[in-house]
Amino acid sequence: MSGPGHSAPLHHRMPTVFGPAPGPRQTVEGRTRDGSKTSNKEAFITFTAPQASLSSLLPPGFLFQKPGPSGYFTIAAKRLDNLDWLGGRGYSLLSVYIHGIQYTAPEDGKVHRGTYIPVLWESMADPIISGREELGYPKLFANLDITDPAEDAYAMTASWEGSQFAKFTLTGLREVRQGSTQPAKLAPAAAGIDDGLLFWRYFPSTGRPGSADVEYPVFMSYAEESQKQSVQVVRRFTAEKGEIVWDALDWKALPTLHHIIARLELLPMSTVVNCGLVERVGSGDLSSARRAGGPWPKSSL
Numbered sequence: 381m382s383g384p385g386h387s388a389p390l391h392h393r394m395p396t397v398f399g400p401a402p403g404p405r406q407t408v409e410g411r412t413r414d415g416s417k418t419s420n421k422e423a424f425i426t427f428t429a430p431q432a433s434l435s436s437l438l439p440p441g442f443l444f445q446k447p448g449p450s451g452y453f454t455i456a457a458k459r460l461d462n463l464d465w466l467g468g469r470g471y472s473l474l475s476v477y478i479h480g481i482q483y484t485a486p487e488d489g490k491v492h493r494g495t496y497i498p499v500l501w502e503s504m505a506d507p508i509i510s511g512r513e514e515l516g517y518p519k520l521f522a523n524l525d526i527t528d529p530a531e532d533a534y535a536m537t538a539s540w541e542g543s544q545f546a547k548f549t550l551t552g553l554r555e556v557r558q559g560s561t562q563p564a565k566l567a568p569a570a571a572g573i574d575d576g577l578l579f580w581r582y583f584p585s586t587g588r589p590g591s592a593d594v595e596y597p598v599f600m601s602y603a604e605e606s607q608k609q610s611v612q613v614v615r616r617f618t619a620e621k622g623e624i625v626w627d628a629l630d631w632k633a634l635p636t637l638h639h640i641i642a643r644l645e646l647l648p649m650s651t652v653v654n655c656g657l658v659e660r661v662g663s664g665d666l667s668s669a670r671r672a673g674g675p676w677p678k679s680s681l
Contacts, residue, residue: 393513403510404465405665413464415609418663422458423534423550424566425622425655426479429453429648434478437498437643439580441597445480445493445572452479452571452653454495455624457536457548459526460663471507472524474538474546475500476644480571481578483597485673492599492672493573495566499640501538515669516581516598520637534619534657543633545626545641550655552620565602568653576601578672597672604668611662622655 390400390410402408431444431451444451454477461470481496501522502508511517522545527535532553538546567574576599583594628634628642 391514393510401510402465403514404463404507405510405514405667407465413665415464415663415665416661417462417464418661419461419470420458420611420660420663421657422456422660423536423548423619423655423657424454424456425548425550425624426452426454426566426568426653427649428651428653430650433647437478438481438496439597441486442481442483442496442578442580445482450650452568453477453647454479454566455548456566457524457526457534463663466504466506471502471504472526472536473500473502474522474524474536474548477566479567479574482572483578483599483672485597487673490673492576492578492597494576494578494599494602495574496578498579499644511666515600515666516579517666517669518579520640522637540634540637543629545629545634545637547623547625549623550619550621550657553617553657554620556616556618575603576605576668581671598669599672600666600669605664605666608667609662609664611660611664614659614661616659617657619655619657622652624649 391403391406393401400408400410404413406412428450431448434451434453456475456477458473458475459470460473462468463470475497476499478496478498482491482493484491497518499518499520501520501524503522503524505521508519508521511519522538522540525537532551534550534553536548537544565574579598581594581596581598582592585591585593626641626645628638628645631638634641
């Protein structure tokens with residue numbers, strides 16, 4: 381398991397003239413972070429939807445493992461606290477997951493199977509910057525407010541500059557006291573093999589609109605990540621009802637998010653397969669994320 385220790389090479393992010401950048405995966409001296417005391421409370425709702433609707437959100441080369449009429453996707457609201465790299469502070473997330481996806485690397489034919497993330501929001505700039513630049517996560521900013529939970533309910537609202545674009549709610553929460561260990565995966569077994577997370581890394585080329593300096597798929601292995609830091613389930617709850625309501629408003633209210641919310645708002649949420657909440661202790665640093673095939677780009681740092 382991970383603990384404070386030297387790791388190389390050092391991470392750099394803009395502005396590079398100040399030297400290596402501290403973050404969730406390293407201190408400024410290059411020591412790995414300790415995630416053993418991080419608290420993690422994640423609420424989730426898993427739906428079925430037509431694969432044709434979900435396919436419109438997949439990047440090139442990403443396919444369903446089990447082609448058919450229906451697929452699975454999850455909306456998850458999460459709060460992380462007591463993060464070592466933030467001096468004990470925390471932040472919230474609202475994520476979209478599409479399950480049962482695979483990508484085959486054309487260079488070597490290796491197949492990566494898991495859950496694809498088309499977009500997620502976080503409530504703090506620091507994890508957004510490090511996650512986008514170092515890993516390629518499709519992170520955006522939003523104000524994510526969690527209602528003080530009652531014993532049997534949970535709610536998160538997502539907004540930008542006072543414009544609310546999503547409301548996530550769970551009601552009828554009931555603690556599961558027997559067999560409370562649960563894997564980190566949210567994917568239903570029926571969706572297919574879930575070995576890790578998939579996303580698409582893209583950085584535009586300066587001065588060349590429509591061109592990318594960096595564009596490729598990324599895969600983060602659950603198995604590799606679990607070797608770095610143990611994660612323990614503290615409590616687990618099931619919910620009687622889960623609901624996510626998107627509201628794209630208009631371009632004036634959401635000038636940089638309207639086009640995203642408008643697409644999510646159109647997703648048919650046919651059936652709720654599962655909903656609930658899990659409290660955990662311990663969190664990895666996601667450094668298991670790797671380019672899914674192809675040569676590694678050269679670094680000048």
